[in-house]
Amino acid sequence: MHTLEQLKIFAAVCEHGSLSAAARHLGRAQSGVSQMIANLEIDLGAALFVRDKSGVVPTETARALLPEALAVLRQSGYFEQKLSALTRAEPPQFALAVEESLMSDGLAALAVQFEAAFPQTSLELIAAPTFDIEQMISDGLVQMGVAYKDFNVQKDLDFFFLGYNRFITVAAPQHPLAGVRQITPPQLSAHRHIVHRSLGRQELWFSTSLSRQCWYANSHQTLLQLACQNLGWADLPEKFARPYLESGRLVQLDLDFEPDGNLITVVGLHSRAHLRNAAADFWAERLQAFFR
Numbered sequence: 001m002h003t004l005e006q007l008k009i010f011a012a013v014c015e016h017g018s019l020s021a022a023a024r025h026l027g028r029a030q031s032g033v034s035q036m037i038a039n040l041e042i043d044l045g046a047a048l049f050v051r052d053k054s055g056v057v058p059t060e061t062a063r064a065l066l067p068e069a070l071a072v073l074r075q076s077g078y079f080e081q082k083l084s085a086l087t088r089a090e091p092p093q094f095a096l097a098v099e100e101s102l103m104s105d106g107l108a109a110l111a112v113q114f115e116a117a118f119p120q121t122s123l124e125l126i127a128a129p130t131f132d133i134e135q136m137i138s139d140g141l142v143q144m145g146v147a148y149k150d151f152n153v154q155k156d157l158d159f160f161f162l163g164y165n166r167f168i169t170v171a172a173p174q175h176p177l178a179g180v181r182q183i184t185p186p187q188l189s190a191h192r193h194i195v196h197r198s199l200g201r202q203e204l205w206f207s208t209s210l211s212r213q214c215w216y217a218n219s220h221q222t223l224l225q226l227a228c229q230n231l232g233w234a235d236l237p238e239k240f241a242r243p244y245l246e247s248g249r250l251v252q253l254d255l256d257f258e259p260d261g262n263l264i265t266v267v268g269l270h271s272r273a274h275l276r277n278a279a280a281d282f283w284a285e286r287l288q289a290f291f292r
Contacts, residue, residue: 002043004076007069009036010048014066018055093122094279095142100127101220101237102146102165102266110286118279129218131198137271144280146287148204149265159267160284163291166238167206168261169253170245172230182256185210192232194223206264207235224250235262266291 012022013033023030041048048065049056058066094114098107114123126142133145138156146162169188171178177191193211197203198218215232217223223234224241228249238261244250268287270280 006036006040009033011069014058095124097126097128097133097136097142097145099130099147101240103127129198131202145269149267157269159269162266162268164263165266166261166263167235168238170241170250171233173251174230178251181254194226194232194234
């Protein structure tokens with residue numbers, strides 16, 4: 001019966017084209033490599049290599065078996081990684097919910113680092129509104145969340161500071177308030193407000209409905225698209241809206257009560273009911289560095 005060690009040596013000889021080169025690569029004596037190949041050929045009842053002056057050439061049998069041998073070795077490697085992960089108490093899966101307006105290429109890049117640090121942990125990355133994230137953590141659907149600070153945060157949740165995100169008020173260039181200086185609250189409320197609201201019909205404290213006529217959406221991307229269609233004004237993260245401001249599809253409204261926009265605190269959330277594991281510590285550290 002062939003062993004994993006025999007398959008490893010067989011694959012190395014195929015890759016390097018000689019017994020001596022394979023032995024150097026594996027850090028073994030050439031005589032040991034030669035004997036392993038000879039034993040494998042006896043077990044299989046077939047020649048695997050033809051010797052020539054330049055080294056060895058795989059036979060048709062060897063070429064047919066090589067993909068299968070490599071598959072077995074890969075599977076063995078996965079098994080060793082899984083065993084190591086269990087020994088280190090690496091969690092089998094981790095779910096992170098991120099406020100949808102905070103999703104970015106930078107956050108996605110952190111997932112690459114996570115894969116390298118926790119190769120055997122399955123990652124679920126969910127984009128959702130702040131209030132829905134709080135509920136998902138309380139229900140045990142995700143282990144950690146990134147959201148805007150809610151001063152009425154649920155009692156079973158703890159939060160840690162991450163940074164800030166600037167919100168501005170925007171509208172289409174054709175909007176009646178575009179170009180108006182020092183817009184007052186009564187002027188603003190006279191026009192339709194496109195408001196962010198969660199599935200539970202909760203509104204973020206810093207962008208609650210101010211107008212007599214409001215439309216609602218549960219994603220900032222939808223708010224942005226409706227504002228571009230001149231269907232009302234909206235409060236959006238500045239970074240989120242910037243490409244549309246630069247292209248002229250949106251303009252920032254000049255508010256007399258918020259001339260520099262509104263800095264909103266971003267926090268990480270986790271449940272007091274669950275102990276933090278290594279994966280949670282990884283995300284907490286990386287997220288704090290990312291938002292600084």
